[in-house]
Amino acid sequence: MDLRDLLSVLRARWIVIVAATLVGGLLALGLSLLTTPTYQSRVQFYVTVSAGDSASAAYQGSLGAQQRVQSYAELVKSADIAQEVVDASGVDLSAAAVARAATASAGNRTVLLDVSVTDTDPDRALRMAQGYGDVLPEAINRLEIPDGGGPALAKLTVVNPPALPSSPVAPNTEQNVAIGLVLGLLAGVGLALLVNALDRRVKSTEQLEAMTGTPVVGSIPFRKNEDKEGGAEHIVPFREGHSPAAESFRRLRTNLQFLNVDNPPRVIVLTSSVATEGKSETAINLSLALAEAGNRVLLIEADLRRPLVVSYMSMPDKVGLTNILSGQADFADVVLETRHEGVDLLACGPLPPNPSELIASEVARKLLQDLRKTYDYVIIDSPPLLPVTDGALLARIADGALLVVRTHRTTSDQVVQAVDNLEKADATLLGIVTVANKPAKKGAGGYYDSYYYSTSKSASAPEA
Known part of the structure; x- marks a missing residue:
């Protein structure tokens, strides 16, 4: 850890340091007040x-x-x-x-x-x-x-000769408080460094690039209220100006073109390590950013376990991808036009009992080949990589995957395991997209279980 990293840790944990310093001073003051004067x-x-x-x-x-x-x-x-x-x-x-x-x-x-x-x-x-x-x-x-x-x-x-002492020699309250403050400060710095060492969450793009060997191609900021429009809080209002969120997706769009200048990826899977990292919202807004540049884009809801894209975009989900993969319908019969120019949506359709088998089928591979001829970009929202294999299977038959990582929530172990899952499936990891963290109100484990093994769906559920 160099000086810059040390200062960054101290700045991030300043509340702990200040609290420890004040506690040290207060303890010293309390001990001085409780000590009998001599x-x-x-x-x-x-x-x-x-x-x-x-x-x-x-x-x-x-x-x-x-x-x-x-x-x-x-x-x-x-x-x-x-x-x-x-x-x-x-x-x-x-x-x-x-x-x-x-x-x-x-x-x-x-x-x-x-x-x-x-x-x-x-x-x-x-x-x-x-x-x-x-x-x-x-x-x-x-x-x-x-x-x-x-x-x-x-x-x-x-x-x-001796004289009658007029003031006590102990306790020296000022000196004790000063010593308490210094000891509290040192304890606070030590505690901050210890917490930082034990904290396995991803905190920076440099850390991500070092552990994955893959560049961070996009950084999505925390979305403030002014970046949201009424009734569509998951969709960035690209037409209303240059908000921080809109500009971040435009930069992501540009960076995708430079991943392979001669043959840039066009069929892209958006996935993550675990749930609640923002992959569905990222897939939607990346599609809108690509369409804004004049591209024809198809957004596929391929999370066949708990689809949320249709809820975020207020679209029907009676039929969709599962109907095509099961041979019950053709693509032209189930594709939906959205209210966003240049963006079509292939919804999930009825939830199947065997999502992984459908994703790994020859029909799915043939479908993506055909869609490549029709659309400039195909953006696929898939399940997270750690609980199920769907995302890795999709990435293998696509041009590659973008791994969405929510900073200060996702752990380094989860990211490393997700990258390893992609490598084992012979899938290409195109890059990392970071999403600024929102305060988590639920434990990752509890929500993880309810996400994948609950049959209920809600439009107001946390983003996938």
Whole structure:
């Protein structure tokens, strides 16, 4: 994944990232508000060591003070010292609790010792710090007296006495919220990348071309209300101007002519991997776009399981393709003229019990050969490829198939399997047509079953 892909993922998942960032900040704020404030009182000591009057003695005394101050810092945690602080300050804590509340630090090459005491009660923190200020010098004085008696070798002097803390040192709400926001942001980015890695849906034309080795010859945008005319929401109003949808089908029409310049495909199957990808609507509007350029076009409803083209075009479906394939009628007896100039329709006809056998018959192959002589283009709407073999069988006896893929819904596995089905049937995949996604309200599996194994039909059903 390069930088452009990364930015694309982050832009697509920005809601997840923003939500995670806000959650991180809110959690940090909540923890800060729930945390009991703690206060700190600090006392500072100065260490001196007895030395002679010479410069060398003074230097040795300074080094000795620096060495001693590190040891004195360790004494702050001593149980004996802590108990003396309890006795001197009168706090209602154990010696172990006082030792845990106190911290000591001494910098390198310095003779200063800092002792800090932290507690939830500012007054108690002050009293313990004062206790250390009283106890620690006396303890050091006792420890530094030579065995033979005499003055102490080192002395601890309070240079900065403790003061009553006016504000808590913890929690630092601003810092905690900032850290929470940063951690939330990182978590959001990580979650976005994880979701993207697990998301198997097709998202781009580059991804489609890479996995299929076939060019994307058309990209149909999401159709807005202004692209639809009353009573015919599946049909693009080509005569009413240059809407985005109309222009996309015109580009598809042009691209078909360049798939094979010497012998462009004229009998084309429109199919998809699964249902609800927009193949029927694409077949209708491609037919209208081809007719707009002066071609004579026949649109065949070859989905013999759940035909929807006749519903979308408000045409009768009493007779049609199945009557011809079963030998009950001739083409001239069942072909229908549509209200769109240059476009004829061969409806499905009665639903047969054996669709695949009819599609694979010699009568079907002969019919397409004859229609090639009559029409400039024959556009065939077929069932999806994964549930049944009808689409692959039709593509084998036609010039090839256009695979309709609904982006951000169809998975890469479904597309790869559909292409494999075409290859196994020795059918030609002419190209890919992408259709912008509409929010899916039903699961793909449930609708898939109802599409193919329901005997009812409805004009208001989702597009095939």
